[in-house]
Amino acid sequence: MIVEIVAVGTELLLGQITNRNASYIGEKLADSGFDAHFQVVVGDNLDRIVEAIETAMGRADAVILTGGIGPTQDDVTREAIAAATGRPLRFNEEFADRLKTYWESRGREMPESNLRQAEYPDGAQQIDNPKGTAPGLALEHEGCWLFALPGVPAEMQYLLQHEILPRLRDLAGVDHVVLSRLIRSWGRSESQVAELLDDLYNRSTNPSVAFLASAGEIKVRITAKAPSEADAVQLIAPYEQTVREKLGASVFGADEETIEQVLFDLLTQRGWTLATAESATAGMIAARITSVPGSSSVYRGGAVVYATDLKASLLNVPQEVLDAGVVSEATALFMAEGAAERFQADVAVAVTGSAGPDPQERAIGTMVIGVHTPEGSGVRVLRLPGDRERIRTYAATAALHLVRLAVVGEWWER
Amino acid sequence: MIVEIVAVGTELLLGQITNRNASYIGEKLADSGFDAHFQVVVGDNLDRIVEAIETAMGRADAVILTGGIGPTQDDVTREAIAAATGRPLRFNEEFADRLKTYWESRGREMPESNLRQAEYPDGAQQIDNPKGTAPGLALEHEGCWLFALPGVPAEMQYLLQHEILPRLRDLAGVDHVVLSRLIRSWGRSESQVAELLDDLYNRSTNPSVAFLASAGEIKVRITAKAPSEADAVQLIAPYEQTVREKLGASVFGADEETIEQVLFDLLTQRGWTLATAESATAGMIAARITSVPGSSSVYRGGAVVYATDLKASLLNVPQEVLDAGVVSEATALFMAEGAAERFQADVAVAVTGSAGPDPQERAIGTMVIGVHTPEGSGVRVLRLPGDRERIRTYAATAALHLVRLAVVGEWWER
Secondary structure (H helix, E strand, O other), X not given: OEEXXXXXXXXXXXXXXXXXXXXXXXXXXXXXXXXXXXXXXXXXXXXXXXXHHHXXXXXXXXXXXXXXXXXXXXXXXXXXXHHHHOOOEEEOHHHHHHHXXXXXXXXXXXXXXXXXXXXEEOOOEEEOOOOOOOOEEEEEEOOEEEEEEOOOHHHHHHHHHHHHHHHHHHHOOOOOEEEEEEEEEEOOOHHHHHHHOHHHHHHOOOOEEEEEEEOOEEEEXXXXXXXXXXXXXXXXXXXXXXXXXXXXXXXXXXXXXXXXHHHHHHHHHHOOOEEEEEXXXXXXXXXXXXXXXXXXXXXXXXXXXXXXXXXXXXXXXXXXXXXXXXXXXXXXXXXXXHHHHHOOOOEEEEEEEOOOOOOEOEOOOEEEEEEEEOOEXXXXXXXXXXXXXXXXXXXXXXXXXXXXXXXXXXXXXX | OEEEEEEEOHHHHOOOOOOHHHHHHHHHHHHOOOEOOEEEEEOOOHHHHHHHHHHHHHHOOEEEEEOOOOOOOOOOHHHHHHHHHOOOEEEOHHHHHHHHHHHHHOOOOOOHHHHHHHEEEOOOEEEOOOOOOOOEEEEEEOOEEEEEEOOOHXXXXXXXXXXXXXXXXXXXXXOOEEEEEEEEEEOOOHHXXXXXXHHHHHHOOOOEEEEEEEOOEEEEEEEEEEOOHHHHHHHHHHHHHHHHHHHHHHEEEEOOOOHHXXXXXXXXXXXXXXXXXXXXXXXHHHHHHOOOOOHHHOEEEEEEEOOHHHHHHHHOOOHHHHHHOOOXXXXXXXXXXXXXXXXXXXXXXXXXXXXXOOOEOEOOOEEEEEEEEOOEEEEEEEEOOOOHHHHHHHXXXXXXXXXXXXXXXXXXXX
């Protein structure tokens, strides 16, 4: 089944917003096994939306329109569908009443233009939009299905997931579900992961196994086709187990789990608190661990010791250690231990490094990360590529992962 | 002149990347006064790229293609242009030689497929690409201009700016330049800014004045049309002066200047150093000020005092002050003064607040920012909307701006 996406909105043409809706829908369509040949963006112009719809209907089995179904005068997607299919617009009295009640219940008067949202091309079905007021539309015309969704991402995503994709699967006679599970790892290279999972990768078509690398993370995606979701889950389970066994401690989570949340959970389980001591990353690790709601139960605080003398005065790094090298294994270890003590935390992580643009002692990209736990200490030197911000961001990510490994007792080679 | 953008790449259809190139080009076209009616995305498929080119040529005066001109087998934009215009592909020997020399100079053997980049449709001009190896293409066919650019954003942007836009302006007989200047302000609402600049806004069509609000910043955009860049600069200058006078100290910079860089420059000028004391923002301010290369000459360091007891032990906030309210004006002021002393800095900024999801003492979104300078201290209470991350990010932005105002002696009402 071929599906075409038509995004409506002059602000897209002017570059005021980027067409993320199209990439979101494109990904979901691909996940479900549908083909996409074209995506089109068109402004808030009736004739040109009609042209885009007619062209899309001529080459696709289904067309998903986003945007232009709100209450204002420039929202003309409803009219365009009517014109492209030669159907008159009808008025949904019941929906109009609900709309009026909604506004009244908030004690506000409804602008008359909102009633436009009660209009629909003859034969179309209005689809309730629990995330907003503008209803979606579904219409079959001469063997092609047209769907109109709001442009607001949260509303569009909800309706796509709960209304459009299930309908498309029905229409395509898809009698199976496609389910993916993402296993997230850190600390091995993509080629190491691929080598460890070589058998799995070559052996299997269902589930299929794919590798994705991004921001230092290697993700293993296991995708299964099965008659039901329960069957797909069962197909995936042994693969997930194999992946976790082969990759060992480098696996930190699955699907939407973040390293921040995973680390927070692990520290909570062990009853350990955390402190940070940051030079090159200057607060980035602290900001990330505290992005987890409720992190105050685990995170005590930290020092940003940008100036070298503060590493001594605040964290008790011995002067002779600093003299021997600020960007050094010894400095990182003393910083971590000093932070644990100063902030009365069980675990502490420290970063000192050379982020550029000018090198500090060691080559740009050299980042030294020290970790202290009640069970011991460890340090690791990373050489990171990229510019200043990328080096700092990667180092903060690496620091969170190294803390996780230390907390689960999987110390790296020290 | 109507310009259509055709982006080539299966990864765009699959949603693996978002079509930021289109929004970038769309914005630049709008800036130059060109009309855009459609944007199209098509996969790496010869027939369908041909279809997209033919359709675009039928309704636009110029077509800008991005992507598909690299060296690999799935890069077929060159072939598609040749097919759509019925022209044979030619081979540029001289370019092929340069390509070989380039590879040899790096001591590597060139894969044969790279020679594909020396091909061009008959009559097309190859445009040198100083940011990469794949050259762009320009071809006039039956009154329509076709331009092919690389998909790599940095290469595309360079060629658009330096080659395509000047050609389009020539073709359109544009005998003027359009120049914009963005005046950036913080601390006034959009409606206040609009009211202060009401005269300017209503009076003027050239330069025109527009307001943009984003992330708490209000930007005033002054756009002039003139026969030359020098004339446009001259048209803009008195408007910029008026805007700066009317908005006063809330103007912090222009165009690409960031608050981080501006603050760094101001502190450098005054010879003052900076420290941070963060609770709710937990390192975000530190991370942002240190995003400026060379910030170690100004920024000393900071404390992330997430746990309440650390505010006392590390920054000497009196226990009775904390008992009376951790999220309070007094706590923020003591934190700032404590940080200035502890980190031996001239200036210090402190944030304490309630970021949610559960309220801490005061309503979620309450953020108290204290600033200490050698000339005095000040505190401000903000009530910020949004979720936890948005509140924290806005508070960090506000803190940087309040430090700037304090450093230039423009204390807010205290």
